[in-house]
Amino acid sequence: ATGNTNTGPQVRYVRVNTLKISVDKALGLLKDTIEVALDDIVPGLFAIPAHTELHAHPLVSDGSLILQGKSSCIPALALAPETDWVVLDACAAPGNKTIQLAALMNGKGLILACELNEKRIKRLQDTVKLAGASNVKVMHQDFLTLDVNKSPLSQVKAILLDPSCSGSGTVHRRLDHLLPSFASQETGGVDKPRLEKLAKFQKKALQFALSFPAVERVVYSTCSVHQQENEDVVSSVLEFAKSNGFQLGYPLPQWQQRGLPIFDGAEKLLRVEPSQDMDGFFVALFERRLGSAVKAD
Ligand code: SAM
Numbered sequence: 192a193t194g195n196t197n198t199g200p201q202v203r204y205v206r207v208n209t210l211k212i213s214v215d216k217a218l219g220l221l222k223d224t225i226e227v228a229l230d231d232i233v234p235g236l237f238a239i240p241a242h243t244e245l246h247a248h249p250l251v252s253d254g255s256l257i258l259q260g261k262s263s264c265i266p267a268l269a270l271a272p273e274t275d276w277v278v279l280d281a282c283a284a285p286g287n288k289t290i291q292l293a294a295l296m297n298g299k300g301l302i303l304a305c306e307l308n309e310k311r312i313k314r315l316q317d318t319v320k321l322a323g324a325s326n327v328k329v330m331h332q333d334f335l336t337l338d339v340n341k342s343p344l345s346q347v348k349a350i351l352l353d354p355s356c357s358g359s360g361t362v363h364r365r366l367d368h369l370l371p372s373f374a375s376q377e378t379g380g381v382d383k384p385r386l387e388k389l390a391k392f393q394k395k396a397l398q399f400a401l402s403f404p405a406v407e408r409v410v411y412s413t414c415s416v417h418q419q420e421n422e423d424v425v426s427s428v429l430e431f432a433k434s435n436g437f438q439l440g441y442p443l444p445q446w447q448q449r450g451l452p453i454f455d456g457a458e459k460l461l462r463v464e465p466s467q468d469m470d471g472f473f474v475a476l477f478e479r480r481l482g483s484a485v486k487a488d
Contacts, residue, residue, distance in 0.1 A: 286318030360471020
């Protein structure tokens with residue numbers, strides 16, 4: 192399902208940053224000049240006509256509105272952190288999901304936003320500052336080398352792992368309407384060595400996320416359409432996850448498109464097929480309950 196219809200996007204999405212403005216107030220300020228529809232799945236997400244130019248809008252410039260695609264809002268929703276938790280955003284820049292988590296936590300608790308790439312750190316810091324996300328601490332580090340037994344990492348209850356990926360879900364959507372045969376050409380022309388390298392990193396990172404001592408919820412997400420970066424990555428860590436007490440959660444049960452049926456339980460995974468209005472995306476949720484005896488101090 193590539194969504195080839197030879198037309199461009201009909202809508203674009205903009206998320207209300209509730210750290211700065213309420214949904215009602217934002218709606219009130221926009222609705223006289225822009226046709227706004229509230230999304231029925233992501234709270235505080237507005238669908239507006241695709242041609243609307245918002246980059247210079249004062250509510251965007253001051254961080255009240257965030258230009259963020261609908262599918263990219265799903266991972267943080269699936270993680271559903273409690274407001275007083277310590278949360279780790281493992282691969283955070285440019286920070287759209289970091290600040291969405293900050294808003295879901297009402298600016299409370301603590302979000303550790305980890306990013307390896309020095310150039311992208313500045314972008315992450317700017318995003319956090321503009322959003323008024325005062326519960327975020329930016330860490331310039333390699334996620335894979337974090338000391339999980341050291342506070343506050345030892346207290347992390349939820350991890351969002353949105354690692355580097357091929358971005359094929361985004362490319363599909365942008366090019367589909369221009370080039371109807373793109374999907375098949377692309378499938379034939381996959382850069383296999385790059386995909387293998389990415390998948391290797393993704394598996395390692397996901398397994399590492401599942402090894403944090405106090406973590407109860409881990410979301411793994413990509414904007415890729417490739418099974419190799421999605422279901423295969425999840426499948427490769429399932430045994431390890433089970434041995435650590437995790438099972439697959441079932442995020443957004445109302446969402447129809449689910450994981451490719453390559454193992455029992457893959458229907459719990461969530462897929463967004465690329466379409467005119469949405470990037471392709473993949474989301475997996477691992478969850479476990481820890482008794483107080485095993486909680487980190
Ligand atoms: N979650 C981000 C958002 O929604 O704005 C997008 C994350 S992007 C897909 C992946 C990020 O992971 C990149 O900024 C990349 O530099 C970073 N990254 C890659 N390897 C990493 C590592 N080992 N540790 C921390 N960050 C890493």
